[in-house]
Amino acid sequence: MRKTGNGMSRRKKIYEGKAKIIYEGTEPGTVIQYFKDDATAFNAQKKAVIAGKGVLNNRISAHLMTKLEAMGIPTHFIRSINMREQLVRKVEIVPLEVVVRNIAAGSLCKRLGLPEGAVLGRPLVEYYFKNDALGDPMVSEEHIFTFGWADPYELDEMVSMAWRVNDYLTGMFSGIGLKLVDFKLEFGRLWGEHGELYIVLADEISPDNCRLWDATTGEKLDKDRFRFDLGDLVEGYQYIAQKLGLVPEGGIMKGGTVDEALAQDLSQIENELARERRLRDLKKGGKPRKN
Ligand code: ADP
Ligand code: AIR
Ligand code: ASP
16 A cells, blocks of 8 residues: 555545544454544534644553453454554444543533532443534433433443443552543444444543543643643643653653654554453463454
8 A cells, every 4th residue: 555645554534523534444344543633622613733632642542442451341442553543443333422420520510510620429420422413412311222322231331331441540540640530431333253242442532531630739631721721732641641651751742743753663562462462362262363
């Protein structure tokens, strides 16, 4: 395949969303997620391009998906391709956004008049219908079953995975001085060799869809910096990546742009973990994963 100037192969674009482009994958049953620098908020009413955001989200999401997979949560993630792209299993996206909240913020405060920062008595799981034209309205289990967006088995799987993701990520972020306030997950359907259905974690987990606050200062480090014009969005994302040990102390930005050589180098590390996972499958005597 011919390469374009920015290292991307020419291939079929399947979909372009607000933050990512989906390309046809290099193997059957796969797609490539390309992380753009575009930032949008409030259903794309607010837009900007923020250098470095895509690279950092690609890196952070690849890392978190790999960790979750190692914890036994099935994900779409296969491997990192380069600093902006990752290969994932192609899934049929369940048209729901599953939001888990530990601390009141954002639309929950607006809807119920709660003070921002109130710690919830227990994690709260909410569902939103994934539909940009309608502004992703909040829906109940009854809506989900009535309109057939997911069946009770699928919803059960999604909710139990969402709780496990919350347990794991809350602990992990707390260990590096960050508070996981809330996050949004998307899930997809995958069918096995015998037609069996698997629900897997899809899309991305990054500061674009998690609220993360510094545990000591309370500083917001996520997309709220963009939503509410707090500035320094990429610095917040980079700080999270540094805390996770994904980028060096000095960061990956050089004079407002990404240090491409460094970012490219770092993007290969996650592949080592994917290789480890394949080796584990082989050791267990199971069928090795193709990817
Ligand atoms: P949006 O569509 O909300 O603007 P993005 O810009 O992030 O969001 O676009 C990525 C799109 O790809 C989303 O609609 C998401 O549901 C979808 N997607 C995520 N993971 C997969 C996958 N593994 N297979 C197919 N589609 C996916
Ligand atoms: N989210 C929801 N829709 C899109 C996104 N990114 C995420 C937010 C926040 C959580 O879901 O980033 O972490 C709850 O969002 P809100 O706006 O409902 O308070
Ligand atoms: N992701 C949505 C948007 O881009 C909502 C948000 O993040 O505020 O508009």
